[in-house]
Amino acid sequence: MVDGIREKPHPEETAKRSSRRMHRPDPALPTRITAAQQDEIAAERGVSTPTRRVTVPALEEILYEPLPVLDRGFVRVIDYMGDDGAIVQAARVSYGRGTRRVSEDRGLINYLMRHRHTTPFEMCEIKYHVKLPIFVARQWIRHRTANVNEYSARYSILDNEFYIPAPEHLAAQATINRQGRGDVLEGAAARRVLDLLREDSERAYAGYAAMLNEDEAGAPLDPAWPGLARELARMNLSLNFYTQWYWKTDLHNLMHFLSLRADPHAQYEIRAYAEAMLGTMQRWVPLAHVAFLEYRMNAASISATGLQVIRRLLAGEQIDQAPREWRELMATLGRQDP
Amino acid sequence: MVDGIREKPHPEETAKRSSRRMHRPDPALPTRITAAQQDEIAAERGVSTPTRRVTVPALEEILYEPLPVLDRGFVRVIDYMGDDGAIVQAARVSYGRGTRRVSEDRGLINYLMRHRHTTPFEMCEIKYHVKLPIFVARQWIRHRTANVNEYSARYSILDNEFYIPAPEHLAAQATINRQGRGDVLEGAAARRVLDLLREDSERAYAGYAAMLNEDEAGAPLDPAWPGLARELARMNLSLNFYTQWYWKTDLHNLMHFLSLRADPHAQYEIRAYAEAMLGTMQRWVPLAHVAFLEYRMNAASISATGLQVIRRLLAGEQIDQAPREWRELMATLGRQDP
């Protein structure tokens, strides 16, 4: 595990680590990866070969490492192409590696980001291996400009691994916003929901396993019954079961993904993945990362009317009306509602 | 309902029709659409306005009508742009409506299909409203070159509607092909699976409803408990629950979808949708439909080695070797395995 990860120990980390040697994970002891998988990863990380391509040492440092997300998920950077210099090089269609001076690169990258010149950012590519609940995968897949290979439940059997939210993320339905969370559930209410989720998930997996009627070697568990086709049996699993995929995209589309999914309006569960990925972006293309925060993530789009309101305020005018949209603008500008 | 549909009555049709007046469908009596929805559709169908655009009477005939698929799903054509003539017109970049003589249009469309000139087919567009189980939606969404708006379970509450296969589609895992179905389950084995699927689905919905704790008017069912956020509660539903979306694509990408999903290797459940859509394509662009069957659906790609084998066979040579791939070729050519 890399340093950055050790610094933010997850509540379940201890349990996870001790359980890594087990082959069939006990769902009561959340496990992200098995010991065999951990060995494969270590073997990958141990290999080093020379290359003429640009390399990014800060990203190489965490290459292949699973960065923990939610109770059993992860994000791993599997491969990458390009660095900050590759953005500059593409913008100039140059023969060499782009400028050597960081200050010039920074200036150009800021310029490109500010003016939405997106194509140079498309010249960098990154590939992730992600383990995520199916309902998160269903939101994620809506981003169409990426390459995806998902673990096939038509072909293979899914593990008994499902997402159970940490208590601090169990929230009531928001009352103002139909699409959001309100207060965190507490005490008995939280326990009731967690029990229900866990019991129904376990029952769903039990039904799935019974219909498959197959042990790990493919032999029938109960020879008295035929096994149902995998492509049918999977429909009994609920949307909190974990799936996995390889997901590859270019930096421009990654930033589009992050701008929507690392945003406070995104559902917490996908935001947790986006935040882990934002950290990998910082390691990979630090100049683009700073520009992205400045001109996209932490910027605001002000409507035509909003700009007029600001102009009038700056001119010292009093504005009495307070439409809803304007209140949002005032919040953006750090102003109290009158 | 249009004629083509009445001709193939579905086992559950009778139950469905009688239950259309019910507001909350009883899952034991599968319902595709409510009476209110049926009224909205009838109202849509009743409106006719003049247009200068090309129209396709055979497709207009079924416009907005739900074509039944699976036990509760449907496909409805909501809108379309272009016809066979629009393909011809785009290929020629013409000022008028393309040729008037059907024989010339047919010849050009066949030529374009045969030589994979795909861009003229992109000039026709179609929009569907589809109701489908989530596990089918997960396969379907992998076709990235389409526009999609899905019913949001973050925002709204899903109905208690889940897919239960008809007995003739309950099949054992294939033994040769890891990704397919073998023999149909019969008698007690089938009943056991159907009971299990139904019970688990009902329990999943009960858990979902209990966590939401909300009646149709949005008031709490049990005021003693808070309602869980919809975006969290939905994770308790299993993959056979129905969702809905608007799906819009161009004819080229529709044919790509159909060539993969109306294929015998596709999972039955998505194939059922593809076949209903193939029927709509026949109404919409009959010349392109015939060319599609001839040069895509019922054509075969023969490898370099396969072509050599055919050449040797045609030259009267005996071929003793029988690699697996060659057996497939012989099947394609209607030859017995020696």
Next chain:
Amino acid sequence: MVDGIREKPHPEETAKRSSRRMHRPDPALPTRITAAQQDEIAAERGVSTPTRRVTVPALEEILYEPLPVLDRGFVRVIDYMGDDGAIVQAARVSYGRGTRRVSEDRGLINYLMRHRHTTPFEMCEIKYHVKLPIFVARQWIRHRTANVNEYSARYSILDNEFYIPAPEHLAAQATINRQGRGDVLEGAAARRVLDLLREDSERAYAGYAAMLNEDEAGAPLDPAWPGLARELARMNLSLNFYTQWYWKTDLHNLMHFLSLRADPHAQYEIRAYAEAMLGTMQRWVPLAHVAFLEYRMNAASISATGLQVIRRLLAGEQIDQAPREWRELMATLGRQDP
């Protein structure tokens, strides 16, 4: 011709109209379309058929009509799918046509535009026939999410039609901005450039015609020489020659195109097309058009630092520093440079 077009007569309009009957246009008398093409268009416009689809009378009014752009180019709306209501309908995944009350539709469309919920806008589609100079086509084609069929100069012979800028658009290289125009050329300087462009274009076409060595019936002009393949001869034409294409896109991607190409930073020649298309958008989806102007075209993205500056100004602070970026912000806010 529709009214809106007659109101803005183009300098060359008179010449153009009188020359429409000619078959081979004299390049000195710019012609947009021939009499035969005009007849085909009139025939198209004369046909009206009933449809159950949504129709937009304001757009039907100009359907197929060439809207003049530059000296010989045009944009024609050939087909469309959907209207403002289709955006609403898709956002709700509804069974009927969406709300009937304009005020509700407007509110939802504004909300979707403001929060960048882009998929409902993808449910509307439009198809144009465009005649444009090749150097404009080269910028335009960079928008990848569209369907295109271009007139093929491999297959057919291009007409002797090239773009010569109107004198008011002949500008010197900008000195501050490397990518822009400065002062308009005047008098002898302008005449010199116009003569040079016209002479070189005529010579390029003469060389093209000589190499093709083919009359309109395909017979050799000079039987002593063979004709060069069209796919080779075309390389002698310069980038101001006109080409044509069918271009089809959805409303979301159209707005993206317009936000970049109707912008003052875009090159004048492509902006002229974008402005004509913005007019067609207003006819087609008037509510989305208003929302687009408010939240996209006339809105501004303010960076994280820019937002802080505004907050400090609103708090009455004096800001002495004036970095370049901040000057742009002050211009956006209607403030004088200190």
Next chain:
Amino acid sequence: MVDGIREKPHPEETAKRSSRRMHRPDPALPTRITAAQQDEIAAERGVSTPTRRVTVPALEEILYEPLPVLDRGFVRVIDYMGDDGAIVQAARVSYGRGTRRVSEDRGLINYLMRHRHTTPFEMCEIKYHVKLPIFVARQWIRHRTANVNEYSARYSILDNEFYIPAPEHLAAQATINRQGRGDVLEGAAARRVLDLLREDSERAYAGYAAMLNEDEAGAPLDPAWPGLARELARMNLSLNFYTQWYWKTDLHNLMHFLSLRADPHAQYEIRAYAEAMLGTMQRWVPLAHVAFLEYRMNAASISATGLQVIRRLLAGEQIDQAPREWRELMATLGRQDP
């Protein structure tokens, strides 16, 4: 220069090499890259850093090297991601590097290619720097699923470099196929075309330079005249002038590009690029390359009717009819026309 390139000396190679030291290339002495560019490339090639990513030594060998195409063009591999093993790894969504045994990888890659499982091939990415005539760029850009950054003639001044076909590629218009080449031009006819192309190109550049009125330092050549904006002056250049771009795509889309552009029906000039790129694919993913030749490039799609004809022929039937399409089939099968 790598060996493969030295082995196939181009007619103009000698001239090119001796002229590399020149700064402003004389168009009579074709130059691909300047001495300064050559130095930048050599500097790039000299750098080697360790990486944990997969590397492909055979591709590293030619990394950054310009592979000559046409008289002044080139293709350079600038970066790549993945190898044959990455295809396997993605198909299996595995934790490690995929199988180690080449025979298993080969079998799976053949299977994926044969059954058009395209997504695993999307997991490999390659980036090229290409110098190419504008008319070739116009065909190339039609492949939309790639990332492109082109040298901007709005911002910079294009060099005086244009494509003149080698005499063996100067062909007459085909008489049977409207879209193709017939006999090669010879003697005076060829000289006449070459002279015309060269003179018109030189004149086009002279006009461009005169309108720009700018020396290399940006100072006016003739202070009596203003310089025309670059974005306008460029329209005087003809379609055989060279442009440059960075072009990045995934392996699946590269193969789609190659299957269309390395095909004998493609125009020679773009085919020359495709063939150079096919060579880079062989170095990069040798197993996928073999599968691609077997199942795509050298395979044939046989229509439904074609399959029936083959079945009847194999059954010993005589077939008297000989429609055009069937003649093509017989040619595919190596049979004489009866």
